[in-house]
């Protein structure tokens with residue numbers, strides 16, 4: 410792996426260099442974690458709360474900080490509070506409580522100053538599909554009152570950067586979904602922000618367009634931009650983020666680097682589906698009685714057992730279920746992933762389609778939510794002593 414060089418934090422008001430990195434320079438790696446120490450955090454969120462009219466609690470006290478130059482992901486299912494957080498940071502919505510700063514500037518006290526520093530790409534596309542790509546970018550720059558000559562150059566630069574030059578004079582309605590989403594991102598960068606908010610940049614994109622967008626995000630990160638992105642996709646956060654916070658029901662239930670979060674779940678996961686679901690409780694008791702198994706979670710019709718060494722534990726596990734007369738329909742062995750982190754902290758498996766298990770409808774009552782403990786919070790499982 411090439412050596413990773415971290416750019417020094419930029420001074421407030423400085424503009425990111427959007428030129429491609431020199432060849433041979435350090436490539437992007439999720440492990441190249443910018444340090445959040447004495448530098449002013451690019452984004453600082455403290456005990457943020459949002460209750461919408463009608464009493465929906467979208468944010469029930471969210472805190473996190475993002476270092477300059479960092480890619481930070483807010484990961485969570487439908488209704489977790491991702492957009493509510495980003496909209497407050499982008500000064501589009503007022504918090505009910507707590508505070509949020511961008512580049513040290515309070516979003517509620519100095520929204521105009523914050524707006525100068527940020528780019529915001531909303532979850533719903535802001536592209537005018539009746540206009541061409543070039544027109545969309547130009548209009549965006551005019552909204553920021555960029556001087557005409559500088560804007561012309563900037564538009565060409567961004568079209569080139571996002572590989573949109575060839576289609577630039579066609580109405581955006583003729584573009585693919587991936588192209589339109591890249592145009593959204595380009596529009597968020599017209600005024601050279603320090604911090605870019607990307608609310609679900611890849612939702613609805615096909616795998617190829619998603620991969621292109623990932624490359625764009627990595628490229629922007631290499632150029633020193635601070636990025637906060639929201640996503641439904643565990644893999645996306647794993648691939649792109651230096652650090653991430655998992656939001657569930659308006660709260661941060663886990664936070665850290667993808668590697669650190671996964672490392673705390675040492676061992677492997679065995680997923681077991683029984684032929685007869687009615688016997689899940691019996692199977693759970695059997696697995697919890699095994700020395701190889703450190704924790705068991707049941708979600709829906711699946712049992713998840715955490716074991717130190719999957720390959721050696723599997724025969725013992727299947728043997729014990731067999732002896733108890735519990736027929737197994739399907740079994741799978743996997744290395745820890747962010748899915749496991751999510752499962753452990755929330756007590757239920759992650760579903761990116763957001764079928765309501767993960768907190769849609771606002772924050773769940775505290776009694777229904779697993780309590781967080783130091784580092785990685787514990788979920789609804791029953792870890793054995």
Ligand SMILES: Nc1ncnc2c1ncn2[C@@H]1O[C@H](COP(=O)(O)OP(=O)(O)OP(=O)(O)O)[C@@H](O)[C@H]1O
Pocket residue numbers: 461462463465466467485486487488489490491492493494532641763768769770771772
């Ligand atoms: N303007 C609003 N008025 C009332 N309730 C709202 C409003 N916006 C969001 N909510 C509610 O707040 C909660 C959090 O919504 P939010 O949009 O922040 O979630 P999200 O994580 O972005 O979800 P998604 O993945 O679906 O985009 C949800 O219960 C949602 O229904």
Ligand SMILES: [Mg+2]
Pocket residue numbers: 491492493532608
């Ligand atoms: Mg959203």
